[in-house]
Structures are given as C-alpha cells and as structure tokens.
Amino acid sequence: MPELPEVEVTRLGFADRIAGGRILHVRLGKSLRWPLGVAATLLEGMQVLGVRRRGKYLLLDLDGGMLLLHLGMSGSLRFDRFLPPYGPHDHFELTTSQGVLRLHDPRRFGAVVFVSSESDPVAVKLLGGLGVEPLTDAFDAQAFHAQLRQRRAPIKQVLLAGDLVVGVGNIYAAEALFRAGIRPTLRSDRISRPRAMRLHAAIREVLSRAVEVGGSTLRDFANAQGDRGHFQLETRVYGRGGQPCHVCGTTIRQIRQGQRSTFFCPVCQKS
Numbered sequence: 296m297p298e299l300p301e302v303e304v305t306r307l308g309f310a311d312r313i314a315g316g317r318i319l320h321v322r323l324g325k326s327l328r329w330p331l332g333v334a335a336t337l338l339e340g341m342q343v344l345g346v347r348r349r350g351k352y353l354l355l356d357l358d359g360g361m362l363l364l365h366l367g368m369s370g371s372l373r374f375d376r377f378l379p380p381y382g383p384h385d386h387f388e389l390t391t392s393q394g395v396l397r398l399h400d401p402r403r404f405g406a407v408v409f410v411s412s413e414s415d416p417v418a419v420k421l422l423g424g425l426g427v428e429p430l431t432d433a434f435d436a437q438a439f440h441a442q443l444r445q446r447r448a449p450i451k452q453v454l455l456a457g458d459l460v461v462g463v464g465n466i467y468a469a470e471a472l473f474r475a476g477i478r479p480t481l482r483s484d485r486i487s488r489p490r491a492m493r494l495h496a497a498i499r500e501v502l503s504r505a506v507e508v509g510g511s512t513l514r515d516f517a518n519a520q521g522d523r524g525h526f527q528l529e530t531r532v533y534g535r536g537g538q539p540c541h542v543c544g545t546t547i548r549q550i551r552q553g554q555r556s557t558f559f560c561p562v563c564q565k566s
C-alpha cells in the first residue's frame with residue numbers, strides 16, 4: 296500500500312511538469328472507490344495550477360476546482376509526454392497540454408474525486424479528519440506530547456489512527472518507535488515528555504529518510520509499472536521478527552496488535 300513517502304515522491308515526480316497544463320481530455324476506466332463527482336467533459340479546458348499533498352491524498356489544484364486523488368491499495372501514477380497504450384488496469388487518465396497523467400490501479404481502491412474547493416463538503420469529509428503533516432512546522436513536539444497524553448490506546452495504535460499526525464503507517468510506526476526506544480504496546484497517556492520528544496524526532500527522521508530514498512527512484516518515475524511497493528527502507532525492526540537486533544543482538548519480537556504485525560526489540564524498547 297502506498298504510504299505518505301511514496302505519495303510525496305509521486306507528487307515530486309510530476310508536480311512541476313504538469314503545472315500550467317491545460318486539460319484536453321479525460322478518460323475514465325472501470326469505477327474506482329468513489330465516483331468522479333462531475334461529468335468528465337466539464338474538466339476539459341481547466342488549467343492545472345499545481346499539485347499539493349495532504350496525508351495520502353494528492354490535491355490537483357485546477358482553475359475551476361480541485362481533483363483529489365488517492366492511490367488506494369495498489370495505485371500508481373505515471374506522467375509523461377506520451378505513455379504506452381491504455382491498459383486494462385488503467386482507470387483514469389488526464390491528457391493535458393504538458394503531458395499525460397495516468398492512474399494504474401489493479402485493485403481499484405484508489406479514487407479520483409472532483410470538488411469545487413477545499414471547503415466543499417466532500418473535501419471536508421475526506422480531508423477534515425486528518426492529523427497534522429509530520430514533515431511541516433505544524434507538527435509541534437509539545438502539542439504532540441499533550442495530545443498523546445489524552446489517549447489511552449497503545450502508542451502504536453494512536454500513531455496508526457492518523458488523526459493526531461498523518462502518514463505514520465505500520466512500517467514507519469515500528470521504525471520510529473524503535474528509534475525512540477518505546478515499546479509499541481505502551482499506553483499513550485503514560486508517555487513521558489522526553490520520550491514524546493524522541494518519538495517526534497524519530498517520526499520526522501524515518502519519514503524524511505523514506506522520501507529521500509524514494510527520491511532516488513524519481514528518474515524512473517515515468518517508467519514505473521504498476522505497484523512499485525515500498526521503498527527499500529533499511530528497516531531495523533519491521534519485517535525482522537526472529538532476527539537479531541542491529542543494536543543489541545537480542546531477537547526481534549513479532550506480535551499482533553489490532554490485526555497488524557508489530558515488531559520490536561524487547562531490550563532496546565523496554566517499556
């Protein structure tokens with residue numbers, strides 16, 4: 296599933312190139328998670344002003360509204376002057392004067408939704424509940440600590456919920472908690488100030504590193520085929536159950552938490 300870093304790298308891969316482009320044609324494939332919400336022909340003639348990201352949504356600002364784009368479970372985007380012929384798993388295509396943007400999504404959990412603006416009720420419904428962006432100054436360590444103190448769920452569940460801070464998916468939560476020395480099962484409201492500070496820094500570090508690693512694949516963006524999967528992030532605990540911890544040599548443990556696999560080092564993450 297594409298996570299925040301993959302979505303950000305996707306954005307970086309085409310935002311500058313599509314900006315200023317005029318929409319010439321819109322092609323819809325099979326239905327996606329939600330309907331487009333407007334007749335495709337109404338988009339023709341609109342200009343793409345830029346591409347922003349909010350959580351895992353890409354926001355294509357148009358001079359007559361906005362397209363919210365989500366990659367779902369298996370979606371990937373390509374953008375280039377010309378693309379190979381439209382395939383059976385391509386379900387949305389925006390031909391602009393700057394090039395063609397195409398959504399490839401075999402499982403069709405992705406979505407492209409037109410809204411009049413960010414204050415459109417549909418946009419508010421999709422974006423309104425999202426937490427703060429972790430890689431911006433709005434992600435404040437003190438405020439983060441105060442919010443963690445108000446939750447009783449295990450710390451990892453609170454991170455995954457995404458309403459405090461967006462983009463900390465299963466892999467990134469495991470890695471950030473390891474770097475901060477915090478057991479994923481710790482009750483959120485029991486976290487001390489210094490540990491919350493360490494976790495705040497670790498989240499930023501892990502996510503920016505992932506964007507950096509993903510950025511190195513940017514030149515291949517136009518040639519990306521289908522599900523590119525996760526970046527080859529050098530994980531320290533995620534996916535390493537039964538293997539020795541790189542720091543202390545103790546066997547990494549794997550448990551289930553809320554239907555998801557959780558990995559931690561029982562020594563480096565004592566409590």
Ligand SMILES: [Zn+2]
Nearest residue numbers: 540543560563
């Ligand atoms: Zn360890």
